């Protein structure tokens with residue numbers, strides 16, 4: 381399971397059954413803060429057409445795989461890796477799993493044997509062996525992309541698969557904000573790319589990347605689901621290493637934690653001063669009669685304050701769900717929180 385702050389895997393039933401009251405079969409749903417893609421994929425599974433987006437690049441790859449594919453791509457540009465005429469996804473993963481490790485960027489910046497370029501003490505996000513394997517795999521995917529040997533769907537599937545594998549061996553307590561002092565048992569396992577399953581379903585979906593505030597005006601849907609950040613800490617900072625895996629780049633790794641530059645993915649929704657204006661812009665601009673907005677008791681402001689913003693645009697109703705919260709391993713927060721879904725029927 382993907383440990384991602386705000387991941388709604390456990391609330392899919394509540395979200396989609398509420399949404400179905402406002403949708404005709406096969407209608408279009410927009411999910412403009414899609415994260416792991418769990419909600420978007422569930423709407424697709426139920427037969428709806430989905431328009432999904434997020435600020436983050438890793439989310440884009442998750443969405444490509446979950447919304448735009450209904451079979452594994454052919455990898456025909458890599459047929460020389462295979463004894464069969466066609467090279468399959470599993471064969472490509474076998475090849476990547478067996479690459480010789482490379483002591484590259486991940487090894488230098490994120491492993492205990494590395495010497496970070498900024499002179500900070502070595503970091504322990506991954507064992508040295510795993511970091512060198514990640515380097516080898518990243519370099520090979522970049523090489524195939526740059527030589528035009530894989531198409532964008534194939535790149536999406538490989539980067540998505542690598543992100544899932546990286547999550548399994550990361551030495552963190554929930555987010556990539558910082559690494560743990562000692563390697564956990566799972567972090568000591570050797571990284572392994574395992575094939576992900578590709579769901580069948582409609583592929584006339586749309587995947588975008590960007591701020592919901594900027595994209596909303598171009599989106600027309602029957603219903604829009606919004607699942608904003610609830611906390612001040614930016615996703616771009618909490619998941620900086622996944623972003624680097626997704627982009628395949630080698631950014632400056634700053635400070636003790638090795639944070640990549642993230643201002644280009646700064647979200648106004650994580651700030652108390654700007655988020656209400658952002659919500660208002662999204663609701664105003666999107667061409668959509670109904671919006672469902674998830675929010676949490678843990679959020680930056682009381683849900684009533686958000687309701688004040690939305691009530692300027694239509695009739696609102698608030699549903700309350702008791703929910704087991706995402707917790708990083710060392711969190712002392714209570715286990716249960718209230719989740720809200722605000723239903724806005726626009727005038």
Ligand SMILES: C[S@@+](CC[C@H](N)C(=O)[O-])C[C@H]1O[C@@H](n2cnc3c(N)ncnc32)[C@H](O)[C@@H]1O
Nearest residue numbers: 386387388413414415416435591592607615647
């Ligand atoms: C609560 S999470 C969504 C979780 C998602 N529903 C899931 O199940 O994985 C919030 C998401 O909003 C994204 N985000 C933050 N600010 C945004 C913005 N202004 N526009 C679009 N996405 C944004 C974050 O990158 C994060 O993935």
